[in-house]
Amino acid sequence: MTVADPQERPFPPGEYPIIVVGSGPGALQTSYFLSRLGIEHALLSADPGAGGMFRRWPFFQRLLSWTKPYAPAERSSRAFERWDWNSLLALEPELRGIAAEFMDGTSDFPSRPEMEENLVAFAERAGVRARYGCRWQSTRREETADGDRFILTTTDGEYRCRFAIFAVGVAEPYSPSTPGIELAVHYADTRDAETYAGKRLFIIGKQNSGFELASGLLQWASRISLSSPSPAKTSIETHSLVGVRARYVQPFEDSALGGGVDILSASIKGISRAPSGALMVALERSDNAMPMSVEADEVIAATGFTCPLVDLPALGVATFGQSKLPAQTEFWESATVPGIFFAGTITQGSAGLKKHGIPPNSGALHGYRYNARVLVREIGRRHFGIVPERPALDARDVRDHLLSEATLAPELWHQKAFLASVVSFDTDDGVRDEGIVPLTSFLDGGGPDAVAMTIEADGTNIYPVVYVRHGGRQEEHALDADPLHDYQSLAYRRALGTILERLTAGASAA
Amino acid sequence: MATRDEIADAIAGMTLFADLARPQLLGVASRFEEAFFPKDARVLRQDLTGSGFYVILDGEADVIADGMKRATLARGDFFGEVSVLLGEPPIADVVATRPLRCIVLGGPAVEGFLVDHPRVMYRMLQAQARRLRGANQRFAAE
Numbered sequence: 001m002t003v004a005d006p007q008e009r010p011f012p013p014g015e016y017p018i019i020v021v022g023s024g025p026g027a028l029q030t031s032y033f034l035s036r037l038g039i040e041h042a043l044l045s046a047d048p049g050a051g052g053m054f055r056r057w058p059f060f061q062r063l064l065s066w067t068k069p070y071a072p073a074e075r076s077s078r079a080f081e082r083w084d085w086n087s088l089l090a091l092e093p094e095l096r097g098i099a100a101e102f103m104d105g106t107s108d109f110p111s112r113p114e115m116e117e118n119l120v121a122f123a124e125r126a127g128v129r130a131r132y133g134c135r136w137q138s139t140r141r142e143e144t145a146d147g148d149r150f151i152l153t154t155t156d157g158e159y160r161c162r163f164a165i166f167a168v169g170v171a172e173p174y175s176p177s178t179p180g181i182e183l184a185v186h187y188a189d190t191r192d193a194e195t196y197a198g199k200r201l202f203i204i205g206k207q208n209s210g211f212e213l214a215s216g217l218l219q220w221a222s223r224i225s226l227s228s229p230s231p232a233k234t235s236i237e238t239h240s241l242v243g244v245r246a247r248y249v250q251p252f253e254d255s256a257l258g259g260g261v262d263i264l265s266a267s268i269k270g271i272s273r274a275p276s277g278a279l280m281v282a283l284e285r286s287d288n289a290m291p292m293s294v295e296a297d298e299v300i301a302a303t304g305f306t307c308p309l310v311d312l313p314a315l316g317v318a319t320f321g322q323s324k325l326p327a328q329t330e331f332w333e334s335a336t337v338p339g340i341f342f343a344g345t346i347t348q349g350s351a352g353l354k355k356h357g358i359p360p361n362s363g364a365l366h367g368y369r370y371n372a373r374v375l376v377r378e379i380g381r382r383h384f385g386i387v388p389e390r391p392a393l394d395a396r397d398v399r400d401h402l403l404s405e406a407t408l409a410p411e412l413w414h415q416k417a418f419l420a421s422v423v424s425f426d427t428d429d430g431v432r433d434e435g436i437v438p439l440t441s442f443l444d445g446g447g448p449d450a451v452a453m454t455i456e457a458d459g460t461n462i463y464p465v466v467y468v469r470h471g472g473r474q475e476e477h478a479l480d481a482d483p484l485h486d487y488q489s490l491a492y493r494r495a496l497g498t499i500l501e502r503l504t505a506g507a508s509a510a
Numbered sequence: 511m512a513t514r515d516e517i518a519d520a521i522a523g524m525t526l527f528a529d530l531a532r533p534q535l536l537g538v539a540s541r542f543e544e545a546f547f548p549k550d551a552r553v554l555r556q557d558l559t560g561s562g563f564y565v566i567l568d569g570e571a572d573v574i575a576d577g578m579k580r581a582t583l584a585r586g587d588f589f590g591e592v593s594v595l596l597g598e599p600p601i602a603d604v605v606a607t608r609p610l611r612c613i614v615l616g617g618p619a620v621e622g623f624l625v626d627h628p629r630v631m632y633r634m635l636q637a638q639a640r641r642l643r644g645a646n647q648r649f650a651a652e
Contacts, residue, residue, distance in 0.1 A: 176513060176514070176515065177513070177515060228540060229514070229533065229536045229537040229539075229540040229541075230537055230540045230541045265537075266533070267532075267533045267536040267537070284532075284533040285533070286533060286534065286536075286537045289531050289533050289534065318546060318609065319546075320544050320545065320546040320611065321543065321544045321545075322513055322514065322544075327546035327547075327548065327609075329548070335546065335548035335551075335609075336548065336609070351545070353555070353558070353560065353561075354562065354614070354616065355558075355559065355560030355561070356560045356616060356617055356618055357562055357615070357616010357617055357618055357619055358616065417560070443552075443555065443558075444552060456560070458560065458618070459618045474557070475557075476557065476558055476559060476599075478559070
């Protein structure tokens with residue numbers, strides 16, 4: 001794998017308008033868009049090269065996110081992004097959809113090395129430069145006559161900036177404080193699969209990482225038990241990325257058929273070592289609070305990861321949840337420390353409306369790559385005086401424009417009920433394509449009459465939803481689901497035309 | 511606030527979960543998700559579909575219907591259940607007046623949760639009965 005030339009170390013310590021920390025896909029994407037907007041910044045990373053978590057994980061070396069090389073859209077087109085969850089976004093056609101280039105054709109899920117190659121290639125081709133081997137160690141804030149500055153202390157010295165964007169992943173292993181947890185190893189320290197041959201394995205946790213291990217070790221372990229207090233669901237049941245992905249359903253079948261896998265709903269009371277040397281996992285069943293125990297040779301804690309936020313909480317950055325995600329605004333700024341922003345998988349801390357309990361896909365590349373573009377556009381607008389493009393639209397074209405967005409826009413499909421395609425109707429400014437906007441920003445931000453189109457899911461169906469802001473009031477109109485997800489037929493044109501009538505009539509009159 | 515243990519500790523003293531033993535509290539903590547809302551954030555939105563059921567861990571929020579403040583909610587209070595149970599959009603906004611930490615259950619998961627936890631359902635029914643009685647008394651006084 002390519003490692004950055006140690007001689008080439010850009011961004012020496014000093015003052016920059018923005019510091020971006022990280023070199024995973026979230027940091028690369030953010031740096032790329034900052035550069036394209038002409039916003040000076042430094043990109044710092046503790047790693048020796050680009051790739052972030054994909055330099056090491058997933059453990060079994062195959063991703064959960066697909067790229068379909070023969071999708072029904074040109075690889076360099078925006079529409080292709082709906083079928084390609086692994087490429088970073090680019091303005092230049094030759095930099096788009098490059099993940100497929102590195103896949104060997106054996107699966108639509110890239111292997112870990114293929115993904116790493118894809119990210120390294122993007123950084124090289126797009127000219128995203130980072131100061132590698134530079135570890136962020138601490139943060140403080142200083143008041144100056146010219147406004148506050150953040151000072152980031154690193155292994156290479158001090159960096160000063162007006163704004164800091166942290167894209168450091170959710171990658172610090174977390175284990176609960178269960179008695180005897182020291183007898184377990186974390187997912188991050190799982191050994192090579194063959195070393196589990198013939199072992200009785202107990203996995204704490206029933207999320208994707210637990211089922212990834214269970215799937216990969218099915219042929220090696222003599223018995224596998226997985227446990228967490230609540231029942232496991234699959235993504236097929238939830239119609240979303242909430243739940244265990246279909247890639248890992250084999251343990252469910254083994255469990256259902258009594259084939260040596262136990263999927264338990266119980267809380268772990270403790271782990272101890274028996275005189276025989278075996279590990280005893282004491283459990284309390286969730287359904288009847290009765291005790292039970294499972295004997296195992298190995299216990300693995302697939303209990304997730306937390307954000308490596310270093311000393312940001314001491315600076316006032318509020319966090320929440322087991323992953324200690326920073327609380328964020330709709331534009332991924334710390335909800336408690338203005339000037340600190342987040343990018344990459346951490347942006348899942350801004351969950352939007354979470355309609356029907358379904359979060360956006362901000363934890364995954366195919367979600368947060370769009371967040372990065374929206375974030376940079378907002379930072380540019382708010383702090384660097386960069387006026388975003390807002391192309392004029394003919395009022396007569398708005399209906400078809402929005403239905404095309406609903407059918408094809410990858411932002412709407414990957415960030416359901418979270419990112420919206422917005423058109424405004426201003427009496428002075430005319431009809432404008434406002435582009436992709438966080439839905440909560442549209443709903444809470446006020447402004448002229450406007451319409452926002454989203455794609456949403458309710459656990460059963462996927463369907464477009466139209467939000468109308470007219471005369472200061474808001475309305476929500478769900479359109480019918482379509483089994484082929486094509487919303488450009490006459491029926492949809494009629495339905496949306498009726499909804500838009502008042503807005504477009506006003507625009508025509510203006 | 512963060513871990514399941516900490517959330518289980520936080521909800522153990524709440525009336526809604528008063529009848530649950532420790533493993534069931536941990537089950538609740540793993541089924542709900544924690545959420546944080548800064549001051550002035552809208553948590554529940556009037557007339558918007560797809561909301562969830564919220565229990566306040568810390569902070570304060572106002573219930574605002576058609577621009578009028580109707581109630582103030584604090585630790586241990588819950589909201590959103592009426593909308594979920596009826597399958598209709600909320601008839602009021604809930605707006606954080608201080609930083610607000612909640613645990614949240616998405617609408618589609620609420621029925622299964624209540625059926626699995628009849629003692630929570632009973633406590634919720636009691637709270638609804640109290641609200642109904644209060645509304646009746648106010649109506650009678652007008």
